Amino acid sequence: MFPTEKIASGTLNALLFYCSVMGILLYIATLLRIKIKLFKNLFIPASLIAGTLGLILGQYGIGVLPPEMTQSWGAMPGRLITIVFAPMLIGLTIPNPKKVGNLIGPQLIFGYVGDFIQIGIPFIITALILKPLWNVNDMIGSIVEIGWCGGHGTAGGMIDVFKQLNWEDGGPLGLTSATVGLFIGIIVGMIIINYGVRKGYTSVLKSEDSINSSVSYDIIPQSEQQAAAVTTINKDVVESFAFHGSLISIAIFIGWILQKQIASALNIGMPLFPMAMIGGLIVQLAIAKTKIADAVDVRTLQRIQGLALEFLIIGAIASIKVPVVVAYAVPLLILMISTAIITVLYFFWAGPRIFKNEWFEHSIVNFGALTGVTAVGLMLLRTVDPEMKTEASRAFALRAPFFSPFAGGGLITSILPVLAVKYGALKxxxxxxxxxxxxxIAARVMGFWGKPNLEQSSVAHSRK
Incomplete structure (x- = not known):
């Protein structure tokens, strides 16, 4: 029996204990990720392994972990995603679109079109196939974009939205979709990379043998370790991480006020995390012209985001309600397979037409982001461009302020279930x-659409 009898459920002691067990699972998963070659070759993150261990040990597995523990874990993603989103726009410098338009324009077109296809096709499949045959809820069409491009964080954050709209099954289905998307992004992405190298589509890698050599160390040698954050404020004043935590707290508080005002004015359920992101923007605008701006370190904010995201993924996967997934197995499988096929076809059709140079690198980072969030996209890009010789990484980073707040977990994503309820899946x-x-059409008018050029010469040659 797991030693929880003397810890009252719902207390702070229980929360502390439950979080400690999550930490133990993450540590074990990290060791497995380092030691087991299969996990390394497939680029499976430790948080995904830890979440799977939690699912196996939970009430739908061998039953070692008590239900109240995994249920508490299941409530955490909806809160942790707010911490992930709140600092997204703090310390951010918005690039001038006029100066970098030619670089980020194709990235935005490819990203938005891919995201909207990922929304549109599943909704149409829902209306024309799934609903007539299985009488599913119209909102099921939203779980693909929520889980794939949005990831586990967004899927966890949308649990409360689905509950407010009287479809609790949407929560576990969204989390399942995120897990499937992560595997598709990694596994199918690596298959595409191997195929692209063989066909000569890549600009940097020219042989399949060089793919594995581009993978970095699991444990970075001390001689190559770099600071992940810097101290920006005197410790006699406040600990730097605590200061950045206070900024995130202000953003969340502003987001909470915005959420309540919108819910009251429009009578719709709005999740907290996109509102917290807007709260972060308000914080940034307030401090941008003050000395406080010099005390903001974006990398510190990213470390806090990363900590929240790791535990978010563990809690999200470990708390998936397996019976719900089984009940929706066939409709879910249809949505996942059809969207995966369409996304791969979109990659090869649109990529060489939208990106004039280094199309494969620009497209593969977007493919990873569309299926398994930004981290997967960057992982795939580092595989084909380990030294970042192409413009893909810079273009992808510059487009983020114009994409992330809206799609792939942003404002558009957060209202998809509401649109499905109000207008139906087909519309x-x-x-x-x-x-x-x-x-x-706009891409063609602006000159971001041209004749496809699949085979790429080397980066050095293509830029002459």
Whole structure:
């Protein structure tokens, strides 16, 4: 029996104990990730392994972990995602679109069109196939974009939204979608990379043998270790991490006020995490012209985000309600497979037409982000461009302020279930596909669409 009898459920002691068990699972998962070659070759993150261990040990597995523990873990993603989103716009310098338009324009077109296809197609499939045959809820069409491009964090944050809209099954299905998307992003992404190298589509890697050599160390040697954050404020005043935590707290508090005001004015359920992101923008605007701005270290904020995200993923996966997933197995499988096929076809069709140079590198980072969030996209990019010789990483980073607040877990993602309830799956799907078509027409007008050039010469040669 797991030693929880003397810890009253729902107390702070219980929360501390539950979090300590999550930490133990993460430590074990880290050792497994380092020691087991399969996990390394497939780039499976330790948090995903830890969450799977928690699921196996939980009430739907061998039952070692008590239900109240995994249920508490299941409530954490909706709160931790707010910590992830709140600092997203703090300390951020918005690039001038006029100066970098030619660089970020194709990235935005590819990203938004891919995201809207990922919304539109599942909704249309829901309306024309899934609902007539299995009488599913219209909102099921939203779980692909929520889970894939949004990731476990967004899927966890949307649990309360689905509950407010009287469809509690949406929570576990969204988390399952995120897990599937993560595997598709990694595994299918690596298959695409191997294929692209063989066909000569890549600009840097020219042989499959060099793919494994581009993978960095699991444990970075001391001689190569770099500071992940810097101290920006005198410790006699306040600990730097605590100061950055206070900024995040202010952003969340502003977001909470915005959430309540919008819910009262429009009578709709709005999740807290996108509002906290807007709260972060308000914080940034307030401090931008003050000395406090010099005390903001974006890397410190990223470390706090990363900590929250690791535990978020563990809690999200470990608390998946397996019976719900089993009940929706066939509709879920149809959505996952069809969207995966369409996303791969979109990669090869749009990539060489939208990106004039280094199309494969620009497209693969977006493919990873569309299926398994930004971290997977950057991992795939580092695999084909380990020294970041192409412009793909810079372009992808510059487009973030114009993409992340809206799609792939942003404002658009947060209202998808509401749109499905109000307008139905078919109208919602057609609307987003229509927007995608408009964007492609705009790309052609602006010169971001041309004749495909699949085979790439070396980076050095292509820039002469």
């Amino acid at each position: 919602t799907g057609i609307m987003f596909l229509g927007i995608a078509v408009v964007l492609l």
